Amino acid sequence: MKNKKYDVFISYETTTGKTYAENLKKALEKEELKVFLASDELRAGKEWEKEILLALESCEYFIIIITTSAPQSGWVKKECKKALELNKRIIPCRYKGVKIEDTEEIIKELPSLQQIEFEDKYELANKVIEEIKEIKNKEKKGITISQDAKEFWKRGILFMWLKKYEEAKKEFEKAIKIDPNFVMAHYGLGISLFLLKRWDEAEKKFEEIKEKNPNFLYYSEGMLFVIYVIKVKMYLEKILKIMSNWQDLFKRQGMVREVELMNEIIKDFQKEWEYILSIEIDKLLEKFKEVVRLAAALYL
Numbered sequence: 001m002k003n004k005k006y007d008v009f010i011s012y013e014t015t016t017g018k019t020y021a022e023n024l025k026k027a028l029e030k031e032e033l034k035v036f037l038a039s040d041e042l043r044a045g046k047e048w049e050k051e052i053l054l055a056l057e058s059c060e061y062f063i064i065i066i067t068t069s070a071p072q073s074g075w076v077k078k079e080c081k082k083a084l085e086l087n088k089r090i091i092p093c094r095y096k097g098v099k100i101e102d103t104e105e106i107i108k109e110l111p112s113l114q115q116i117e118f119e120d121k122y123e124l125a126n127k128v129i130e131e132i133k134e135i136k137n138k139e140k141k142g143i144t145i146s147q148d149a150k151e152f153w154k155r156g157i158l159f160m161w162l163k164k165y166e167e168a169k170k171e172f173e174k175a176i177k178i179d180p181n182f183v184m185a186h187y188g189l190g191i192s193l194f195l196l197k198r199w200d201e202a203e204k205k206f207e208e209i210k211e212k213n214p215n216f217l218y219y220s221e222g223m224l225f226v227i228y229v230i231k232v233k234m235y236l237e238k239i240l241k242i243m244s245n246w247q248d249l250f251k252r253q254g255m256v257r258e259v260e261l262m263n264e265i266i267k268d269f270q271k272e273w274e275y276i277l278s279i280e281i282d283k284l285l286e287k288f289k290e291v292v293r294l295a296a297a298l299y300l
Helices: 014-030 048-058 074-085 103-109 121-140 149-161 165-178 183-195 199-212 214-252 256-272 274-278 281-297
Strands: 008-011 061-066 089-095 116-118
Touching (some): 048 074, 061 074, 089 149, 116 121
Parallel strands (some): 008 061, 089 116
């Protein structure tokens, strides 16, 4: 094992991803690629973590199969982090049936823009083989990892999956530096800023995308809509806080009439803005993302 060289490392969660991983390995081996699959290579009594690390260090392509239970797998996350540290070629693959409950991962709900999506093991194998061929063609043309905007974009996506949003932001910025017209890198950067709660920067980025890329109008305006709701809610909550502070001040000074008036003002204010103040942003995103997806399908 120590001297064994692999072309491909497949990372997967055993209960939901094993069938896909095993079929993918067979397909890649037909393409004369050497593949590391933990269930085949590791045996009882072996030092698993050490063996996996050696395989990761030796491989060229890191394939992550995101199935239903993958986000909860500590091993999958460890392998992803290590692959990123080792500067491997990243190929993220997501099963279309995966239901993303965490609305912070809204980017994964948009159709076929972030990573390979597949419905069955055969589609997965075919798409991965095509992706590897595309990468090899780039390498023949002298396009290395450091010159490949798509590679940094994929790394950004993987960092987002790991919920490392600052790292994701940096990867998207690298992709944009290589290819300023790479719209998905700009979109990823906007999402990263959104998840970092840097609302003004996110707003500016989505306005830029909307102006420069008409095909992304619905995506951009969808995120702008959510940002505006968040900002309005924040300002309304600040106004309420100021009025509450005044009310407390009037109480301390024994100003009974002023306290009563301020109480009426606060009630009227809350009644007027009740809907906005009661909005749960996560639920808003959950409802809104399907609208964005369907609208965008008309243009993409």
